[in-house]
Amino acid sequence: MQLSGRLVAAGRFIAGCLSALTTGFLVTGLLFGVPYLTLTPLLDDFSLAALDPPNNRTLILLDRDDKPFARRGGCVAEPVKYAEIPKHFVDALVSMEDRRFFMHPGIDPIGLLRAAQANRAAGHIVQGGSTLTQQLIKNAYLSSERTFERKEKEAWMALALELRLSKEEIFERYVSSAYFGEGCFGLRAAAKRYFNTPVSKLTVPQSAYLVALLKSPTGLRQDPEKAKERANLVMEAMVETHALGIKERDKLKPVLPEIASTSSDGGYYADWVASTIRLPKDGSYAPVRVHTTFDPKLQKLAEHAVDSVLSKQGESRKASQAAMVVMRTDGRVLAMVGGTNYDESQFNRAVQAARQPGSSFKLFVYLAGLRAGLTPESTLVDQPIKIGNYEPKNFGHRFRGPVSMRQAFASSINTVAVQISEAVGRKPVIDAARDLGVTAKLQATPSIALGVYEVPLLEMTSAYAAAASGAYPVKRGALPASARRMTISFRPKAPANGGWSSRTSSGSFCAPTSPAAPVMAPGSRSQRTARPAPARIIAMPGSSALPAIWSSASGSAMTTFRR
Known part of the structure; x- marks a missing residue:
């Protein structure tokens, strides 16, 4: 001056x-x-840098067509x-x-x-x-x-x-x-x-x-x-x-700004992506633009699916909320629904909530069984079992006797899943879940085979994406994925058309039948890069706690939340 x-x-x-x-x-x-001397340091030494405006840069998220769909940050x-x-x-x-x-x-x-x-x-x-x-x-x-x-x-x-x-x-x-x-x-x-x-x-x-x-x-x-x-x-x-x-x-008359209301479409998706991004702190005030895999059309379809499920089944299942994740087999998320109304609640049930996955957790049980040497044709017995005070039951309280591993998986038989878990060990089951991306807390108890420990929907979706693509772990996200993954290359003694090509009368599970899809069978893991194949899974074994729907182009899973 x-x-x-x-x-x-x-x-x-x-x-x-x-x-x-x-x-x-x-x-x-x-x-x-206040004595002057006690304030002298404040008067002489405070930094003028603190007077600068905050530098919380704006984050602009772009969809798969490079069109802005959300803003986050400052x-x-x-x-x-x-x-x-x-x-x-x-x-x-x-x-x-x-x-x-x-x-x-x-x-x-x-x-x-x-x-x-x-x-x-x-x-x-x-x-x-x-x-x-x-x-x-x-x-x-x-x-x-x-x-x-x-x-x-x-x-x-x-x-x-x-x-x-x-x-x-x-x-x-x-x-x-x-x-x-x-x-x-x-x-x-x-x-x-x-x-x-x-x-x-x-x-x-x-x-x-x-x-x-x-x-x-x-x-x-x-x-x-x-x-x-x-x-x-x-x-x-x-x-x-x-x-x-x-x-x-x-x-003069007072004026009000005409700000286009921010669409809530993709709000849960945008919040999730923003939470994973660290904006550069380089002193710039320019907005940061980030390209994502968000698909507005799939988002609309996902929201419609959630509304449809709740309108038809919400009352009978006493569910007031639902969530859905639409994911490619390489882990790229295309759409996400974290609740029925983003404007009313920003709590993302697809990411922040954890629920019992139920029978969908059996994927890890059967994977552990295949790793231990079982094949789709291995014979197991559906019968009453008791482990200490734990006595699992089947849906309908009936037992089928001898069944193949393929049939047990397709029919989601509880007693067989528990027997496999006990035979190969509960820790290998947990290891299989970890390999496929589950980070939630799991305990090595007999009931782990039936999915009693809560897991976020996003983690279960990425696990099934890994199974569909034949490579793990799936790095879930909305940004370009890393190409380096492990392949699931188990070689079974099974028909040439694929070890898990099985269909039940209820159509509860259909496995990969495309030549591009992996065959899951006993063997070792090879360390090579795998190109994800399109998923052919129509639906995965589930329960009322975690029904899941899969498309031929990408995997999506939905879960409902009780009132």
């Missing part, structure tokens, strides 16, 4: 202190309330310079928030006296009497607690800041870091977000609206009528300070 500027700032400081002394408030509230932009701010915006903010901003030294003795009287009458802090400088200090350095000690620190630091920066610099830092709602920090970001205009092109009504938001950004954004009332008050304040003529004011 030039010498003349420092002299002007020093003059403001001295004049302000003299004025404050005449009121007696600063003498009692500041000079004696709404930020480059800090504004005082020279590009319209005079009417400066007038609007000063008239409404701090009418003596360009005259006081950082604290306003008149405003402080008025606030002190109100606070004394109430017996606690009800008014702050804060200047724009004090608000900037509070937002950057202090907590928002309403205590006398915090107010005293705020006042001293405001005085110090006015000696270090010009009024114009303080003003531009204030408006560049202020919160305007909708996740937007700073005037430039707010002007772009609400009115799609540069700061220099803001009109008087637009400026009044933005200043009005500073009072309660979230509340006023949700109540357009109150926002209009507040914007009217801003323009009335401009008239009172002679920044706006009465006739001109009468011609």
Whole structure:
């Protein structure tokens, strides 16, 4: 700062202190309330970098056709310079928030006296009497607690800041870091977000609206009528300070931004993807664009499927929510439904919730059996069994006697699954689940074979994607997948058309029959890259807790949630 500027700032400081002394408030509230020496480090050493606007960059997610479908992260932009701010915006903010901003030294003795009287009458802090400088200090350095000690620190630091920066610099830092709602920090970001205009092109009504938001950004954004009332008050304040003529004011009407409502389609998907991305911290305010595998058409179909299942079966199953994941066999997620209404609840049941997978967990039991040397034609006996106090039952409470492993899997026979788990060992079953991507907590108990331990839907879907493609682990995600995976290359003593090509009368399971699909049988794992084959699974063994549907192009699984 030039010498003349420092002299002007020093003059403001001295004049302000003299004025404050005449009121007696600063003498009692500041000079004696908190010793000057205890605040000296705050006055001398605080960093101006803290005054910079937040740099929470905007994340723009693009679908598989490179079209934006969601925004996440902050709404930020480059800090504004005082020279590009319209005079009417400066007038609007000063008239409404701090009418003596360009005259006081950082604290306003008149405003402080008025606030002190109100606070004394109430017996606690009800008014702050804060200047724009004090608000900037509070937002950057202090907590928002309403205590006398915090107010005293705020006042001293405001005085110090006015000696270090010009009024114009303080003003531009204030408006560049202020919160305007909708996740937007700073005037430039707010002007772009609400009115799609540069700061220099803001009109008087637009400026009044933005200043009005500073009072309660979230509340006023949700109540357009109150926002209009507040914007009217801003323009009335401009008239009172002679920044706006009465006739001109009468011609102006409050404006509301026309922001296209963000579609909730893909909201759960967008939240999930955003949680997996670390935005670069390179000082840039430019938005980050990320390409995903999101398919809007499949998303619509998935949402329709969820609604259809709940409308037909929700009441009978006492389910009020459902979730679905649509995944390619290489783990790329194409669509995701985390609940029935994203606007009402952003809790993602496809990712954040875990439920008992039931019979769909038998995939890992049979995989462990194949690894141990069983084949699809191995004979097992469906009969009553008891392991300690554990006595599994079949659906319908009937037993079929000798059955092949293929038949047991296709019919989802509980007793056979438990026998296989006990024969090969519970740990190998857990190992099979881990290999196929299940990270949920599993315990080596007899009931593990029947899927009693809760697993997120996303993990179960990726496990079946691995089985469909013949390679693991499937790296689930929405970004390009790694090509290096292990192949499932078990060679059975089975018919040439594929070891698991079996169909029951209920059609509960159909295995790969395409030459491109893998054959699962006993053997060893080879370490080579495998190209995922299209899944041919129509449906996987399931229970009422986790029904799952698969398409020929990609796998998708759905789970319902009880009331």
